[in-house]
Amino acid sequence: MIENNVREHKPPWVVVLKKLSKNKLGLMGTALILCLIFIAITAPFLEPYSYKEQHIEIMNEPPSLSHFMGTDDFGRDVLSRVIRGARISFVVGVLSVGISVFIGVIVGAIAGFYGGVVDLALTTIADLTWAMPAILIALLLVAIIGTGLESVVVAIGLSYWAQYARLIRGQILSLKSAVFIEATKSLGASDMVILFKHLIPNSIGPVIVAATIGIGNAIVLEATLGFLGMGAQPPTPSWGAMMSNGTAYLFISPWVILFPGLAMMLTVLGFNLFGDALIDLLDVKNKESN
Amino acid sequence: MWIYILRRTLLLIPIFFIISVVVFSLIHLVPGDPIDSLLIPGSTAEDRVELTKAYGLDKSLPVQYCVWLQKFVTGDMGQSIIEKQPVKDMILYNMPFTIRLGVASLFVSFFLGVSLGIISSAAKNTFIDYISMIIALLGVTVPAFWLGLILMLIFSVMLGWFPVSGSGSLKTLFLPAVTVGMGGAGLIARITRVSMLEMYNKEFVLLLYAKGLSRSAIIIKHIFRNALMPVITIFGLRLGWILGGAVTIEIVFSRPGIGSMLLSALYRRDYPVVQASLVFLTMAVIIGAFIADLMYAYADPRVRDVYK
Amino acid sequence: MTFLKVSDLEVEFCVDKKKITPIEQVSFEMKKGEVLGMVGETGSGKSLTAHAIMGLSSLVGGKIRGRVQFGDKDLLSLSEREMQSIRGSQIAFIPQNPMTSLDPVYRVGDQIVEGLYKHRKISKRAAKLKALEIMEKLQIPKANHVFQQYPHQLSGGLKQRIVIAIGLCTSPQLLIADEPTTALDVTVQAQIMRLFLKMTKDKGIGLLLITHDLGVIAQVSDKIAVMYAGNIVEFGPIKTVFNTPHHPYTKALLNCIPTIGMKKGTLDAIYGNVPTVGNYPPGCRYQPRCPDRFAPCGTIVPKMTKLAEDTRVACHKYNGSKD
Numbered sequence: 037m038i039e040n041n042v043r044e045h046k047p048p049w050v051v052v053l054k055k056l057s058k059n060k061l062g063l064m065g066t067a068l069i070l071c072l073i074f075i076a077i078t079a080p081f082l083e084p085y086s087y088k089e090q091h092i093e094i095m096n097e098p099p100s101l102s103h104f105m106g107t108d109d110f111g112r113d114v115l116s117r118v119i120r121g122a123r124i125s126f127v128v129g130v131l132s133v134g135i136s137v138f139i140g141v142i143v144g145a146i147a148g149f150y151g152g153v154v155d156l157a158l159t160t161i162a163d164l165t166w167a168m169p170a171i172l173i174a175l176l177l178v179a180i181i182g183t184g185l186e187s188v189v190v191a192i193g194l195s196y197w198a199q200y201a202r203l204i205r206g207q208i209l210s211l212k213s214a215v216f217i218e219a220t221k222s223l224g225a226s227d228m229v230i231l232f233k234h235l236i237p238n239s240i241g242p243v244i245v246a247a248t249i250g251i252g253n254a255i256v257l258e259a260t261l262g263f264l265g266m267g268a269q270p271p272t273p274s275w276g277a278m279m280s281n282g283t284a285y286l287f288i289s290p291w292v293i294l295f296p297g298l299a300m301m302l303t304v305l306g307f308n309l310f311g312d313a314l315i316d317l318l319d320v321k322n323k324e325s326n
Numbered sequence: 327m328w329i330y331i332l333r334r335t336l337l338l339i340p341i342f343f344i345i346s347v348v349v350f351s352l353i354h355l356v357p358g359d360p361i362d363s364l365l366i367p368g369s370t371a372e373d374r375v376e377l378t379k380a381y382g383l384d385k386s387l388p389v390q391y392c393v394w395l396q397k398f399v400t401g402d403m404g405q406s407i408i409e410k411q412p413v414k415d416m417i418l419y420n421m422p423f424t425i426r427l428g429v430a431s432l433f434v435s436f437f438l439g440v441s442l443g444i445i446s447s448a449a450k451n452t453f454i455d456y457i458s459m460i461i462a463l464l465g466v467t468v469p470a471f472w473l474g475l476i477l478m479l480i481f482s483v484m485l486g487w488f489p490v491s492g493s494g495s496l497k498t499l500f501l502p503a504v505t506v507g508m509g510g511a512g513l514i515a516r517i518t519r520v521s522m523l524e525m526y527n528k529e530f531v532l533l534l535y536a537k538g539l540s541r542s543a544i545i546i547k548h549i550f551r552n553a554l555m556p557v558i559t560i561f562g563l564r565l566g567w568i569l570g571g572a573v574t575i576e577i578v579f580s581r582p583g584i585g586s587m588l589l590s591a592l593y594r595r596d597y598p599v600v601q602a603s604l605v606f607l608t609m610a611v612i613i614g615a616f617i618a619d620l621m622y623a624y625a626d627p628r629v630r631d632v633y634k
Numbered sequence: 635m636t637f638l639k640v641s642d643l644e645v646e647f648c649v650d651k652k653k654i655t656p657i658e659q660v661s662f663e664m665k666k667g668e669v670l671g672m673v674g675e676t677g678s679g680k681s682l683t684a685h686a687i688m689g690l691s692s693l694v695g696g697k698i699r700g701r702v703q704f705g706d707k708d709l710l711s712l713s714e715r716e717m718q719s720i721r722g723s724q725i726a727f728i729p730q731n732p733m734t735s736l737d738p739v740y741r742v743g744d745q746i747v748e749g750l751y752k753h754r755k756i757s758k759r760a761a762k763l764k765a766l767e768i769m770e771k772l773q774i775p776k777a778n779h780v781f782q783q784y785p786h787q788l789s790g791g792l793k794q795r796i797v798i799a800i801g802l803c804t805s806p807q808l809l810i811a812d813e814p815t816t817a818l819d820v821t822v823q824a825q826i827m828r829l830f831l832k833m834t835k836d837k838g839i840g841l842l843l844i845t846h847d848l849g850v851i852a853q854v855s856d857k858i859a860v861m862y863a864g865n866i867v868e869f870g871p872i873k874t875v876f877n878t879p880h881h882p883y884t885k886a887l888l889n890c891i892p893t894i895g896m897k898k899g900t901l902d903a904i905y906g907n908v909p910t911v912g913n914y915p916p917g918c919r920y921q922p923r924c925p926d927r928f929a930p931c932g933t934i935v936p937k938m939t940k941l942a943e944d945t946r947v948a949c950h951k952y953n954g955s956k957d
Binding site for chain 2: 685688690693714715717718719720721722723726727729731734735736737738739740748749752753784786787797800
Binding site: 160161164166167168170171172175176179180252256259260263264265266283286290293294297300301304305308309 | 352355467468469472476478479566567570571577592593604612615
């Protein structure tokens with residue numbers, strides 16, 4: 037794909053944008069993500085009410101003109117909380133994927149670059165981690181490092197690194213013997229230089245695509261932890277915590293869990309559609325990314 | 327073939343050791359002393375030492391590990407600190423529920439996923455294709471617990487077709503299995519579609535048409551049969567991912583099972599139960615992947631020959 | 635009654651919203667028991683013509699136009715269902731690449747009898763016997779054993795013979811063979827060609843033989859059709875065309891065959907390449923490579939001109955005679 041861009045004498049992002057404009061689902065995903073980012077940034081201005089002020093007199097009210105998404109068991113406006121939750125979900129998603137990618141890239145690169153016993157050991161660990169349900173790993177980690185938003189971010193980050201390690205290892209293995217790497221080696225470049233200046237930057241493409249979809253998965257995992265009472269603690273308006281809280285009132289005021297769930301569904305859908313579009317656009321072989 | 331199966335089975339032993347070490351050490355990183363929850367208010371320091379000794383918590387970690395492992399492989403998984411009953415009994419009681427839910431949801435994943443994948447690939451770039459793929463994508467993107475709650479709300483509360491919770495009859499299994507299965511179905515559908523579309527362009531398909539076979543016969547008998555290989559591979563690899571939903575879904579539908587047992591043990595820092603259930607869940611995932619691998623070898627004559 | 639008469643066959647595909655017609659103005663006819671050799675370079679549309687006759691191009695999104703008269707039916711006007719009962723039963727096809735033309739997950743025996751089950755209502759046992767009989771005729775050693783094997787366990791030559799067996803097992807009236815012997819040894823090739831010939835003479839089967847090997851065509855064909863860039867440029871009895879080729883391309887093609895006793899350095903090659911689909915030049919498609927090109931060649935598309943009974947050529951040099 038890099039060669040193509042050179043041939044067309046256009047900056048890569050122009051080519052990508054042009055192709056994206058033809059991909060309807062990709063456009064939809066992009067729009068959803070942009071919406072989420074916009075809401076996350078401008079949350080305080082968009083919220084019609086305070087997200088934390090309690091009004092016992094309007095407890096568990098169904099959606100109405102004054103409260104589009106109804107109110108919860110403390111009389112708080114669900115819409116305002118969903119808006120504030122967008123900010124939290126987005127931050128949790130991006131940060132935890134950042135941690136996953138960081139660990140995954142280092143582990144995968146070392147495994148792929150050095151090979152042998154190191155590779156065998158790291159690959160075995162990565163494969164075992166990857167085979168495990170992420171929720172189990174995250175639950176255990178949260179139990180160790182404690183609940184709260186920061187711990188949740190770390191726990192999610194540590195649960196998802198394996199897929200990136202697998203991806204980057206494969207990429208590095210196929211690049212290792214490439215001519216330009218051999219050339220750099222013969223010029224006397226150190227392992228570190230080859231690894232960090234040449235191999236990793238040239239094999240990061242599929243990782244970025246997987247990470248896009250990974251943000252969606254991380255957001256779901258945060259919500260699941262929250263639902264199990266092992267995530268962000270109330271009164272933090274994380275979507276997961278809101279739904280966990282709403283479960284008790286499921287039959288009385290289903291809107292309390294319905295709307296955060298729908299918001300999350302659209303968000304995750306956005307990241308998935310965008311990631312799928314990237315796979316098509318960048319022609320990345322990445323079928324197992326989720 | 328048998329040698330291959332034997333070799334793969336033997337490989338499960340070191341994997342078991344790795345898992346047991348990891349699980350054991352992670353558990354002991356969990357802050358908080360389970361003894362705290364056992365002490366009755368007003369008990370003395372001596373009581374504490376005695377209790378610690380009784381549970382073997384005074385020895386060094388490696389020693390504790392060896393003792394635990396030795397007992398574990400002989401079937402003695404210790405005593406639940408909170409429930410005061412053998413962990414083995416708790417596992418034996420809860421295991422069938424989780425197996426039932428797991429098998430049922432894998433069933434849903436596979437058949438729903440494969441059907442969606444076949445339909446959308448056969449109707450590529452039509453309205454039907456888009457609808458099926460949106461369903462598949464929703465399956466992947468919707469959090470399982472939320473889907474479970476919504477399904478419960480619609481089918482149990484509003485329509486009254488299924489019981490809200492419980493674990494007795496097949497009827498109680500339906501909603502949980504569909505909930506867990508949806509995620510897997512989405513994944514399988516997407517992979518089936520890609521794999522099928524790749525097969526449509528294979529040269530051997532031309533000869534099948536030239537033989538006068540109908541399109542549907544070609545799709546089901548030949549294209550799907552060939553497209554199945556990558557699907558089985560991914561199915562095996564992502565088994566754990568598909569079953570991950572089961573842990574939360576047991577909570578949503580208040581079903582007994584290893585998942586809900588693990589969670590309540592985790593809340594109460596009941597080490598022996600957490601350890602045993604984690605090792606069981608993990609081994610279940612690994613063995614599932616192993617079975618999928620064998621199925622793969624069985625389904626593809628080329629792979630079968632490699633292992634001969 | 636006509637056996638096979640193809641008139642003005644045209645296939646149109648849509649690629650990136652652009653319409654391309656890789657084959658156009660393809661007309662020829664065959665009699666019962668006749669062997670028609672179709673030659674042309676790679677990319678000249680030979681295989682596509684074969685697919686179009688069998689109605690296979692429509693399955694991959696192409697539009698087929700023109701007329702394919704087979705017996706008393708126009709194949710192009712039949713429904714897909716009706717075509718299915720003809721495909722593999724009355725018209726059989728032997729595809730070009732035996733290495734990738736078999737389904738990798740089924741035993742080859744099952745793949746041979748699959749068509750038999752579908753078209754002839756016979757028992758499993760009878761089908762197997764029939765298949766084994768064909769396999770033995772095709773000189774497949776240990777046919778009983780090969781019947782049980784998977785494609786990846788067989789050599790290229792064996793796979794090719796399996797593919798041929800698939801085509802022959804239903805005793806079709808017309809056999810379309812696309813480079814059927816490329817993967818075989820010369821000796822086996824000759825045996826199989828002999829079998830083809832015997833079948834056409836004994837059972838009155840028509841054989842449409844597609845190849846780029848003029849030597850094979852010279853030995854077995856009754857008639858020859860020369861294809862260039864999606865058109866048939868010359869059609870006629872094998873002797874006439876080989877002895878007195880008319881179209882400059884046919885002449886050039888025949889000059890490319892080395893013969894024993896030839897002087898060193900006198901073997902000709904045709905200048906340039908076959909234009910790719912969508913990049914056909916205006917007028918006659920051979921015109922940029924043609925040594926005899928003159929005024930109308932660059933602008934007017936030459937039509938097929940009848941030179942004699944059964945002999946036609948599409949070249950402006952011969953246009954004045956009739957038309």
